[in-house]
Amino acid sequence: MRRADLTPAERRRRSQLARLVSYAGLLRGSLVVRQRVCGRPNCRCARGDKHHALYLTSYQEGQSRQLYIPRDKEDLAKEWVQNLQQARDLLDQLTELCWRRLKGG
Numbered sequence: 289m290r291r292a293d294l295t296p297a298e299r300r301r302r303s304q305l306a307r308l309v310s311y312a313g314l315l316r317g318s319l320v321v322r323q324r325v326c327g328r329p330n331c332r333c334a335r336g337d338k339h340h341a342l343y344l345t346s347y348q349e350g351q352s353r354q355l356y357i358p359r360d361k362e363d364l365a366k367e368w369v370q371n372l373q374q375a376r377d378l379l380d381q382l383t384e385l386c387w388r389r390l391k392g393g
Contacts, residue, residue: 291358295385295389297385298382298385298386301378301381301382301385302366302382305375305378305379305382308371308375308378309375312367312368313364313367313368313371314368314371314372314375315365315367315368315369315371315372316345316346316369316372317344317345317346317350318344318345318346318369319342319343319344319345319357319365319366319369320342320345320354321340321341321342321343322340322341322342323338323339323340323341324329324338324339324341324360324391325338325339326339332387337351339357341357341358342362342363342365343355343356344357344359344365344369
């Protein structure tokens with residue numbers, strides 16, 4: 289299919305998708321905040337104020353995997369997970385447009 293054959297909506301979504309997959313980081317998975325106690329008797333967590341840590345969880349190749357995300361990389365991980373969701377949304381929109389085209393509407 290040539291670019292000229294696409295509707296303006298299809299061109300716009302394809303351009304957005306191309307930018308995402310070409311230049312943005314993409315992560316599949318969910319970000320989960322875990323709370324834990326470190327074990328030091330005088331730490332604040334021993335009194336109930338637990339430590340918080342961010343993990344990326346994903347199911348790949350038949351196994352559940354998780355990765356600790358350091359504080360200095362939390363924003364980056366959140367952005368990359370969001371980028372993948374945005375790419376999926378754009379693919380869904382393109383699928384709907386192609387469906388309509390095949391249907392004749």
